[in-house]
Amino acid sequence: MFDHILLNIVFLLVITVGLVSISRRFHLPPILNYILVGIIVGPFGFGLIESEKSISFLAEFGIVFLLFSIGLEFSLTQMMSMRKMVFGYGGLQVLLTGAFVYFSCQMFGLDIETSIVVASAFALSSTAIVIKQLTEQSEIQTRHGRAAVGVLIFQDLMAIPLLILIPALGTASGDSLSSELGLAFLKGGIVVVVMLFAGRYLLRPLFHEVASSKSQELFTLTVLTVVLSAAAFTEEMDISMTLGAFLAGMMLGETEYRHQIEADIRPFQDILLGLFFITVGMMISPAVLQSDFFIIIAITLGIMLIKGIVIFGILKTFKKPEGVSIRTAVSLAQVGEFGLVLITLALSYELLSDELGQILLTSAVISMMITPLLVKFNGRIANRLCRxxxxxxxxxxxxxxxxxxxxxxxxxxxxxxxxxxxxxxxxxxxxxxxxxxxxxxxxxxxxxxxxxxxxxxxxxxxxxxxxxxxxxxxxxxxxxxxxxxxxxxxxxxxxxxxxxxxxxxxxxxxxxxxxxxxxxxTEVVPDTFESSIMLASHLLLMIGQPPSQVLRQTRAARKGRYSLLNGMYPGESDHTPFDNAQIGQVIQPIRINDSAFAVGKRLEELPFSELSINIKSVKRGSVRGDDPDVRTRIRAEDVLIVQGLPENIDKFEYYLNTGK
Missing domain, CATH: 3.40.50.720 (NAD(P)-binding Rossmann-like Domain)
Structure with missing residues (x-):
């Protein structure tokens, strides 16, 4: 529609904003929204943008940031703590699913390279959709949730060999396939070792130095430099640049700067990642979906059935209950965003024909569209299948x-x-x-x-x-x-x-x-509201504000927020039961002046019991006596450390000074 790349991008963003705003009402995953935008504006849709090549350069950066963010989420500590699930469930799932898909492709006459690509892509599930949906349903720490996370961690780990494998298959010739693959994995091994070394001995000191400068701009610039440098390094080694980004994410994910890095790259990641999934949608042809509808549906249902059966069988082998096994299998039966990355990578290396690539991409997208519903109702499905x-x-x-x-x-x-x-x-x-x-x-x-x-x-x-x-x-x-x-x-x-x-x-x-x-x-207590009130009240007390005034301010802040508790403040009384529970007693020092009424009096002569005041200590010069005897006489310049409600402490201090 537009010849200028900037106009294409602006046009895309306008359509994306409108469509995502509408689809959020139906709680559709953002990935599917972007793919739908690509289908609408692409050459196979309304042809508003004639070719995805006009935005593919930015989309490639989206893949880089996707893999970098997955690397950041990858935790070696978590992997080791869940090693049975990761290497047991995850390893067997990828191996068996890949083998089933590979031999199925061979049965249908596909060549070895194509079969490997399809098996690799379809063996992986959607980390983004599954984790998000399980977290929203508070199922991430359940038995099936932990099993699913274990499998997904291993699938993320498989990114390293798969990102080495696809480019190697694309550049290797028939006679030299084994030697080319061997060389690719050797180079990949060298890259991994170099990146691990850099992460341990260079990145942590680098970010420590950058963080000490306290410059947000410098920190963000350093993150972008590290990500793109890692991607450029692996691309120069004739390996996918996404491998470098993934490894850089893994290394930085083990540092104390992980959460700050996530916050800094998220704006770049979300926008560029959206462009990547838009380009995926632009590759999908509604005409192919119509002409090959039954083939696409058969592939979609076939791969989901294969993965489901494999995962169910693995968990039953490890003696997991049927319900847990079914819920895990249902949650992980789809093809994931990593599968889309591998298919698009294979298309760029001409390992797949355009028609086959569109069929596979469409099948993968349909399985992802079904996933939120499957994860949401995994309990009901398990109940039906093994009641x-x-x-x-x-x-x-x-x-x-x-x-x-x-x-x-x-x-x-x-x-x-x-x-x-x-x-x-x-x-x-x-x-x-x-x-x-x-x-x-x-x-x-x-x-x-x-x-x-x-x-x-x-x-x-x-x-x-x-x-x-x-x-x-x-x-x-x-x-x-x-x-x-x-x-x-x-x-x-x-x-x-x-x-x-x-x-x-x-x-x-x-x-x-x-x-x-x-x-x-009956009542709702927000964390942020309560913590802000308590923080502010302690601050006011520390800067010398009278406790009774602080109490009035905190009451005013709460009033109207908690309807049930408002009923416990009749006439703004200073002696409500809730004061003790909500504001709590405070500890406060009271210095006795030369002219104070209390000078020369014994502690037992003071009305601390009537005011519910506890005298914890008496400090005289540099000496502090805890739990003082009630017969102790008060001297000028003594400091009484007392505990009680703020307004009662105010009254007690007034009595010490005036005797009233």
Whole structure:
């Protein structure tokens, strides 16, 4: 449509903004939005942009940043801690799936190089879609979630040999194939060693020096330089430049600057990555989809069925329950973005014909489009396919919880046993309040149970699991998840099972307070709101503001935010029960002046008991006496270290000075 590359890019961005805005309402993954834009504007769609070559240069940078970000997420520590899942489940999955696909391609008459490309691409799943969907559903720490993560980690690790293999296949001739492949892997090995050496001995000191300059521009520029330098180095070695980016990401992912690097590259990554997936969409022909519809659907269903059966068989071999095996298999049955990268790379090296490439790309994209639904309903699918064993497994969990909680009453049901949940549990234990907790992290539950904690593995969004906690006799339920989607599902389940039960919900910020309140929460406590209030109140006290004034300010900030607690402030009284729980007692030094009324008085003569003041210490010169005797006489220039509510400390200090 436009001859100028800049106009093409601007036109693309305008269409992308509009389409992504609309599709977000349907919760479609961003990758699929970009691919759809490519189909619409591409030469096989409306022909608004005649060739993807006009933006392919920028799209190549998108691939580089995709692989760099995957490398950043790759954790050697996590890989070693999950080595059984990574090398056991993941290794067998890639090997067996690749072998099935390779021999299937051979049966249909494809040559060796093409068969290897298709097997390599289809053996990999979508890290971006699966991890995002599992995280939103709070299933990342479940048994099937951890198994899926283990497989995905190995698939990411396979990026190194596959990114060496595809260019080698593209440049090797028939007679010298084995020698060319051997040379390519030798060069690849040298590249990996050089990059590992550079990461250990050069990159960490470099970023330490750059970070010490405290220049955001210099830090960002250094990140871009490292990424592009690594990509250029591997390209000069006749290996895919994406390998260099992936290795650079792996190296930097092990440093303390990982999160800052992620934040810096994300704007570049998201935009350029979007252009890459747009170019993928431009390669897909609706005409080919129409003419080869049944072939494309057969390939899509065939690869998803093969991968599903392989993953299910592997997990059953490792003695995983049928439900866990099916949920993992369903979640990983698709072709991923890495598969798209390998197919487009193979097209650039002419290892695939244009028609076959379009068919494979279309099949891969369709499998990715199905994935969010499959992951979302993986539990229902497992329930349908193995209803008896699946229900027996849940029944066993429910029976254990029922048996252990059948004598509980007036207890707290704690949903989520992460850092916030465990802190809450400690307070409940100190107050001798019984509680029962549910969590989906099997390792955390196991460790807590070994320590004697009443913590059980179970999905708190399931009615039967919630009922098993003896919810009808509970005093209150508290939801401690930071994930909005999991919290709202659990809240709705609680209201279905026990409509009158008070429910306290913790959330990270105040963006979903109205939704939680509308869903039936009795009270919502946002982390950021509370932490900012406490930080500000401590700051005001440290700079010398009167405690009573600080108390009034914090009350005013909370007023209207917590409707339930507002009812506990009748007439702005200084003696509400909530003061002690919410503001808490403070420790404050009081210096006794020469003219103070308290000089010469014994501690027992002071009204500290009436004001609920605890005199922790008396400091005289450089000597500090803790837990002083009540017969101690106060001298001028003494410092009393007292503990109590801020307004009571104000009254006590006034009495010390005036005797009133």
């Amino acid at each position: 008896q064993s699946y229900q027996n497994n849940f029944s066993e969990m429910e029976n254990v919880i029922k048996e252990d909680t059948k004598f509980l009453s007036e207890h707290v049901v704690l949903l989520g046993f992460g850092r916030v949940g465990q802190t809450t549990a400690k307070f409940l234990e100190q107050a001798h309040v019984p509680f029962v907790a549910l969590d989906m992290d099997i390792k955390r539950v196991h460790e807590a149970q070994q320590s004697g904690e009443p913590v059980y593995f179970g999905d708190s969004a399931k009615h039967s699991i919630i009922k098993a906690t003896n919810l009808s006799k509970a005093k209150v339920a508290i939801i401690t998840f930071h994930n909005y989607h999991a919290a709202i599902k659990t809240l709705k389940t609680l209201k279905d099972v026990a409509p009158e039960l008070p429910i306290l919900v913790r959330t990270q910020d105040d963006s979903h307070i109205n939704e939680f309140m509308a869903a039936g929460a």
